[in-house]
Amino acid sequence: MPLLSVGDLRAAALTWRDKTGTDVTVRVPVKRAVLYETYELLPVTGAWDRVAGISRFALENDLLRAVKPDFARAIHSTGSAMDVNAEALFRLRPDVIITWTSNPQAVRFLRARGLTVIAVYPESVRELYDVMRLQGRLFGREQRVESVIGEMERIFCMIHSRTASLPPSARKKVLWLSSKQTTVAGRVGVNNDLFGIIKLENCAGSVNGRTADVPLERIAAWNPDLVFIWGNARYGPADILANPQWRHVNAVKNRAVYKAPKWSTWSPRIAPIALWIASKAYPERFRDVNVDSAIDDFYRKVYGIPYGKVTRIAN
Numbered sequence: 241m242p243l244l245s246v247g248d249l250r251a252a253a254l255t256w257r258d259k260t261g262t263d264v265t266v267r268v269p270v271k272r273a274v275l276y277e278t279y280e281l282l283p284v285t286g287a288w289d290r291v292a293g294i295s296r297f298a299l300e301n302d303l304l305r306a307v308k309p310d311f312a313r314a315i316h317s318t319g320s321a322m323d324v325n326a327e328a329l330f331r332l333r334p335d336v337i338i339t340w341t342s343n344p345q346a347v348r349f350l351r352a353r354g355l356t357v358i359a360v361y362p363e364s365v366r367e368l369y370d371v372m373r374l375q376g377r378l379f380g381r382e383q384r385v386e387s388v389i390g391e392m393e394r395i396f397c398m399i400h401s402r403t404a405s406l407p408p409s410a411r412k413k414v415l416w417l418s419s420k421q422t423t424v425a426g427r428v429g430v431n432n433d434l435f436g437i438i439k440l441e442n443c444a445g446s447v448n449g450r451t452a453d454v455p456l457e458r459i460a461a462w463n464p465d466l467v468f469i470w471g472n473a474r475y476g477p478a479d480i481l482a483n484p485q486w487r488h489v490n491a492v493k494n495r496a497v498y499k500a501p502k503w504s505t506w507s508p509r510i511a512p513i514a515l516w517i518a519s520k521a522y523p524e525r526f527r528d529v530n531v532d533s534a535i536d537d538f539y540r541k542v543y544g545i546p547y548g549k550v551t552r553i554a555n
Contacts (some may be wrong), residue, residue, distance in 0.1 A: 254377050259341045266336045266356055269380035274329060276321040276339040277360060278371060280507030283307040283543045284388050287379035292332045293318035300555045302502065303509070308378045321346070329355060336378065342470070362434045362506055363450070365396075371506070372550045388542050392511040395538065396437055399518045402440040402525040405439070412521050414440040415464040417550055418451050419473055421480060422459065426452055430505045438518045466521055467491040471502035496520070512538050 255265045274293035275282070276303045280303055282288060288311060296317045298304055304311055304455050319325035321339045324346045328504065329475030331335070334355070339347060341361045362368040369389055376385030414435055435442045443462035444452070467489075469476060477497040486492045498520055502517035503509040512535040519526040536547040 256358060256374055258358045260344065260347065260359045264356060264358050266378065268378055270335040270378050272332065272334045273378065274318055274332065274334045274337040276337065278305065278338055278375065278506055280504045280509065281372060281375050284372070284385060284508060285375055285379045285380065285381040286315070286384070290379055291315050292334055293328065295320045302550050303543065304552050306550045307543055326350070326352070358474060363429050363432065365510065368430060368510065388508050391538060391541050392508050395511040395515050399438055399514055403518065403522060406439045411439050411441050412465040412466065413443050413462065414466045414521065415443045415459065415462065416468050416470070417473065418470045420453065421475065421483070422456060423451055423453050426450060430510060434510060434514045434517065437514060438521060440521055460488055463489055464491050465496060467497045468517060469499040471500040473499070508542055
């Protein structure tokens with residue numbers, strides 16, 4: 241959400257209306273933060289020495305491990321957003337905790353005990369930019385964040401320049417699957433926003449929410465041209481291609497079923513994700529683009545490491 245008010249450098253106060261509708265005031269720059277979510281922004285802000293605690297899931301994050309292999313030695317694991325280690329938090333006494341909205345009881349519990357909590361859940365690229373700018377303010381890294389947003393926009397503009405001329409009749413139908421083969425991404429969320437940038441039609445665009453479980457018969461009726469699977473799902477393209485219930489779907493007939501990398505969609509990595517999706521959806525419009533090279537360039541500029549360093553850890 242946008243900033244409500246920002247004090248000058250002497251006042252050093254930031255007020256932010258978070259996703260729960262709560263106005264949270266924090267003195268900035270913060271010296272001790274806990275990141276349950278958006279920890280993939282750490283390599284952008286470089287605020288490693290200002291993060292006292294982090295989600296246990298971050299300990300295995302490919303990007304964080306590639307950028308700073310020894311980060312877990314200095315930053316405590318404080319559970320996760322869904323199983324908060326309150327005892328560890330009370331010991332650390334952070335200036336601010338960044339979490340998400342899926343565990344509102346934990347947010348209320350921590351706030352009731354005097355901890356400052358900002359709950360985020362970016363549901364569009366613009367909202368992600370807002371969250372990035374929030375962390376730029378929290379850690380005094382505003383210029384760095386704006387520079388990274390510029391790199392993301394460069395990729396989005398390149399995609400737009402190649403797909404904007406597609407008439408509605410030529411736009412392919414896409415489906416994004418989540419933890420199950422029948423859990424689809426609806427019209428609320430970053431994924432749906434990316435489809436709009438790429439000029440893809442979200443088959444589940446009629447689903448008024450982030451995700452929903454739908455019967456396979458409904459998916460067959462949608463008949464997507466492309467299917468993308470969430471990177472952390474415990475199944476892959478082979479499972480769908482071998483499932484007889486999917487056999488009449490165009491994406492299966494044409495073997496256009498892909499599994500996304502295990503990248504957070506709450507980080508700058510949504511830009512290379514969008515490029516990867518676009519190249520799969522409309523390969524004829526990206527023939528002259530070396531996608532791996534473009535992603536490598538992005539990683540070097542945004543994270544200071546080659547793309548291959550991350551893929552080696554991920555694999």
